[in-house]
Amino acid sequence: xxxxxxxxxxxxxxxxxxxxxxxxxxxxxxxxxFWYRQFPKQSLMLMATSNEGSKATYExxxxxxxxxxxxxxxxxxxxxxxxxxxxxxxxxxCSASDYRxxxxxxxGSGTRLTVV
Amino acid sequence: GxxxxxxxxxxxxxxxxxxxxxxxxxxxxxxxxxxxxxPGGHPVFLIxxxxxxxxxxxxxxxxxxxxxxxxxxxxxxxxxxTDVGTYFCAGDSGGSNYKLTFGKGxxxxxNP
Numbered sequence: 396x397x398x399x400x401x402x403x404x405x406x407x408x409x410x411x412x413x414x415x416x417x418x419x420x421x422x423x424x425x426x427x428x429f430w431y432r433q434f435p436k437q438s439l440m441l442m443a444t445s446n447e448g449s450k451a452t453y454e455x456x457x458x459x460x461x462x463x464x465x466x467x468x469x470x471x472x473x474x475x476x477x478x479x480x481x482x483x484x485x486x487x488x489c490s491a492s493d494y495r496x497x498x499x500x501x502x503g504s505g506t507r508l509t510v511v
Numbered sequence: 512g513x514x515x516x517x518x519x520x521x522x523x524x525x526x527x528x529x530x531x532x533x534x535x536x537x538x539x540x541x542x543x544x545x546x547x548x549x550p551g552g553h554p555v556f557l558i559x560x561x562x563x564x565x566x567x568x569x570x571x572x573x574x575x576x577x578x579x580x581x582x583x584x585x586x587x588x589x590x591x592x593t594d595v596g597t598y599f600c601a602g603d604s605g606g607s608n609y610k611l612t613f614g615k616g617x618x619x620x621x622n623p
Contacts, residue, residue, distance in 0.1 A: 427609055438599065438615040439554065488553055492609060499544045499556035500601075500611065 397423050397493040401503025408479055408510055416474045416506045418489030424469035425491035429500070430462075433486040445472040445489075479510040513538050515602045517614030525622050530587040532617035534600035541605030543576055543583045548616070549596040557585075557598075592621050 398421040408414050418428055426447045431439040443464050444452040451464035461483075463475040472491075476483055488505040514537040524530055534543065542561045546554040558567055560576035560583060567574045573586045587594055597618045601611040 429610070436618070439613045441610065441612075444610060490554075499546075499559045501556065502546075502553045505553045 397491070397501040399489065399491050399501045399503045401489055401506060403506055404504055405507045406509070408508070410480055410510055411478055413475055413477045414479055414508060416476075416487055416489075416508075418472045418474070418491070418503050420470045420491050420493070420501075423491075423493035425472075425493070426469060428466060428472040428489055428491045430464060430472075430474050431488045431490065433488060433505075435486075439488065442474075442487075447472075476508065479508070481510045484508055484510045513602065513604050513612045515600060515612045515614040517600055517617060519617055520615060521618050521620075523620045523622065524590050526592060527589050530590050530594070530619055532585050532598050532600075532619075534583045534585075534602075534614050536581045536602045536612075538581070538602075538604055540580050540602045542603045543580075544601045544603065544611065545574060545583075545585055546599045546601060547596050548599065552596075554599060587619075590619070590621050592623050595619060595621050 400419045400421050402417045428445040430442045432442050433439050441454050442457045445464045445466040447466045447469050453459045466472040486505050489503045490500040492500045516535045518533050542559050544559045545557040548554045558574050563580050564578045565576040571588045575584045597616040599616045600614045
């Protein structure tokens with residue numbers, strides 16, 4: 396089945412620094428990946444759609460200059476949280492789909508970001 | 512934009528009781544998917560429903576897709592403690608962007 400690897404699983408950073416989160420599709424190619432944010436006990440909020448070789452598509456209200464997305468290859472998308480602030484602390488999850496299979500979307504294991 | 516409403520938000524049952532969560536979309540869906548997220552974990556794909564009126568079963572789990580392709584339900588028979596988690600429905604309205612809209616989820620807790 397489809398496997399999506401997300402790294403790191405946890406990160407603590409200081410306010411004002413930047414953090415990069417990687418999302419890799421291990422056994423399939425993903426022209427499209429999705430980045431979500433999830434607050435405690437809440438649903439997944441789609442932040443942006445990452446498109447290989449082109450600019451990401453951001454959802455309304457998501458600052459593209461703050462959440463930089465790069466999808467440089469068919470197996471890797473990165474989300475960089477720039478100039479992080481405590482309110483950016485959250486659970487960030489990526490997902491991708493192998494459309495050759497009827498497996499829906501495979502999610503990465505998520506990254507717990509804490510900004511202190 | 513598209514909205515997916517899911518109820519109830521929480522459900523606590525005794526082990527052995529049944530459980531049902533319901534999903535309603537504001538627009539007709541191309542397909543609907545169900546995911547389970549254990550506490551502290553990430554969403555795991557359970558199933559995808561595509562056809563109008565479709566019913567699929569996975570052991571004690573029964574998934575239904577409404578005739579109008581706007582609502583869906585997940586029913587668990589004789590719950591077990593391993594069923595604990597949040598169940599999300601996610602609607603795909605079709606189109607080339609493959610974007611999913613998630614419901615708010617139903618947190619199921621099971622008392623042994």
